[in-house]
Amino acid sequence: MQFYLRDGYLYCEQLSVKDILERVSDTPFYLYSAAQLRENFTAYAHALAGMNARVFYALKANSNPTLLVILRELGSGATLVSGNELRMALRAGFAPGNMLFNGNGKRRDELMLAAQHGVLLNVDSEFDLEHIIQVARAVNRPLDVLLRVNPDIRPDVHPYVATGMRNSKFGIRAERLMGFLDRLKPVPLVRLVGLHCHLGSTIKDVRVFRDAAALMGDLFNAGRDRGFDVRYLNLGGGLGIDYERTGVYPTPADLIGAMRGLLPDNATLIVEPGRSIVGSAGVLICRVLGVKTNGDRHFIVTDGSMTELLRPSLYGAYHHVGFIEPIDDEVRTFDIVGPVCESADFLGKARELPTPPEGAGLVVYDAGAYGYAMSSNYNLRTRPAEYLVDGDRLLQIRRAETFDDLTLTPLSL
Ligand SMILES: Cc1ncc(COP(=O)(O)O)c(C=O)c1O
Structure with missing residues (x-):
C-alpha cells in the first residue's frame, strides 16, 4: 500500500x-501515487503472463493525461466511451490499434473520428451497426468491430453499476446475435473481429466472470463456425476494490483464474479494468x-x-x-x-x-x-x-x- x-x-x-x-x-x-498505479497495472500483467491477452484500461475511471502516459508506458491499451476520451488517449500517445471505442450512443462525428484513426469499435445495437456501416462507406476503409453482447448475468452490485442484465441499456441480447452476423456477411467494409461483454462495476464475486467466459466462449466459437475471423474475446472490466479495507478481496489473479480455463484456444483475451487499476x-x-x-x-x-x-x-x-x-x-x-x-x-x-x-x-x-x-x-x-x-x-x-x-x-x- x-x-x-x-x-x-x-x-x-x-x-x-x-x-x-x-x-x-x-x-x-x-x-x-505513481507506484500504486504501477503496482495495480502490473498485477494484471502478471495475472495474464503467458496468455494471449491485452489490458485496455478504461479511461472513464480517470483520464488524467499524466496517469494515462504512465499506463501507456506500462503497455496498456485504452477503452473509450466518447470522442473526447479518444482524443485524450491519442494525446497520451496510445496507438489507435490499442484502443477500443465503446458506447450505446455514439455520435456520427465520434464514429468518424474513430474510423479515421482505425480504432476498434464496439457495436451496441442495430442502429449503431447501421451508423458504423455508413461511416465505413463514408471513409471508404474497412472498420474492425466487436459485437457487445448483453449476457444477462447478475453481478450483485448496485443497480446503477450493473450493465449486463436482461433489461440493461447496453449491448445485444445473445438470441439476436445471429441477425447481426447475417447483416455483416454482405458488408466486407465492416469486419467482425471479436465479441465483448461487460457485466458491471465493483464486482466482488469473480464467479460471475466464469459464467461470462463460458457464455462468450460459446458465442465466439459460433461466430467462427459461421465463417467470421473472430479473434478477440473482450470480457470487460468491473473488478471491485477493497473500499471497506477488510484486507480480503479478489485480485486480478483471482479474476483471470476464474476465466482462464474457459477461453477458446484461438482467442485473444481483452480485459478493460478501470477501478481496480486507478481506484x-x-x-x-x-x-x-x-x-x-x-x-x-x-x-x-x-x-x-x-x-x-x-x-x-x-x-x-x-x-x-x-x-x-x-x-x-x-x-x-x-x-x-x-x-x-x-x-x-x-x-x-x-x-x-x-x-x-x-x-x-x-x-x-x-x-x-x-x-x-x-x-x-x-x-x-x-x-x-x-x-x-x-x-x-x-x-x-x-x-x-x-x-x-x-x-x-x-x-x-
Ligand atoms: C464497457 C466498460 N468497460 C470497462 C469499464 C470499467 O469498469 P471498472 O472501472 O469497474 O473496471 C466500464 C465501466 O463501467 C465499462 O462500461
Whole structure:
C-alpha cells in the first residue's frame, strides 16, 4: 500500500501528506501515487503472463493525461466511451490499434473520428451497426468491430453499476446475435473481429466472470463456425476494490483464474479494468471547515464535497475516511459532509472519528477511480487540482479550475 499511516501520520510513498498539504495549501485536491498505479497495472500483467491477452484500461475511471502516459508506458491499451476520451488517449500517445471505442450512443462525428484513426469499435445495437456501416462507406476503409453482447448475468452490485442484465441499456441480447452476423456477411467494409461483454462495476464475486467466459466462449466459437475471423474475446472490466479495507478481496489473479480455463484456444483475451487499476492509487484531501451538531447527528463539514467525489451521493458508496495526522480529542459518530447546497452532499456517514480542529486535513481513501472523472461545477464550484507523488517527488498534474474557467460563455447577448 503506497498510502499508509506511520505513527498516525499519512504518507504517500516517501512523502508525508502533512508536508504536502503545507506546500499545496489549496484544498480540496486529489493526490495519486505513481507506484500504486504501477503496482495495480502490473498485477494484471502478471495475472495474464503467458496468455494471449491485452489490458485496455478504461479511461472513464480517470483520464488524467499524466496517469494515462504512465499506463501507456506500462503497455496498456485504452477503452473509450466518447470522442473526447479518444482524443485524450491519442494525446497520451496510445496507438489507435490499442484502443477500443465503446458506447450505446455514439455520435456520427465520434464514429468518424474513430474510423479515421482505425480504432476498434464496439457495436451496441442495430442502429449503431447501421451508423458504423455508413461511416465505413463514408471513409471508404474497412472498420474492425466487436459485437457487445448483453449476457444477462447478475453481478450483485448496485443497480446503477450493473450493465449486463436482461433489461440493461447496453449491448445485444445473445438470441439476436445471429441477425447481426447475417447483416455483416454482405458488408466486407465492416469486419467482425471479436465479441465483448461487460457485466458491471465493483464486482466482488469473480464467479460471475466464469459464467461470462463460458457464455462468450460459446458465442465466439459460433461466430467462427459461421465463417467470421473472430479473434478477440473482450470480457470487460468491473473488478471491485477493497473500499471497506477488510484486507480480503479478489485480485486480478483471482479474476483471470476464474476465466482462464474457459477461453477458446484461438482467442485473444481483452480485459478493460478501470477501478481496480486507478481506484486505490488516489485519495481526496480536504480540510475541515468546522464541526456542528443538529438533533442527534454530529457533522464534520469539510471543503470537499459531492462535486469532487460524487460516488457516496450517487450510489451510497463507502469510502474510508481518516485524518492525515493524529487527533487527540473526543471520539464521536460523525457524518462527513461538504458545503454543497444538497442534503445528499456527504462523503461518509456515521463514522467513529476523533473531533477534529478547524483546518485539520481529512483524507478520503480509494478515490482514484470515478472521483475527478465524475467531478462537476455544481454550485459554481471549481474542479480541484490533481497531484502525483512519484517516490519523493511531488508533481502537479492538473491545475485547479478558477472562476475564469466558469465564464467561458460570453456574458453579453
Ligand atoms: C464497457 C466498460 N468497460 C470497462 C469499464 C470499467 O469498469 P471498472 O472501472 O469497474 O473496471 C466500464 C465501466 O463501467 C465499462 O462500461
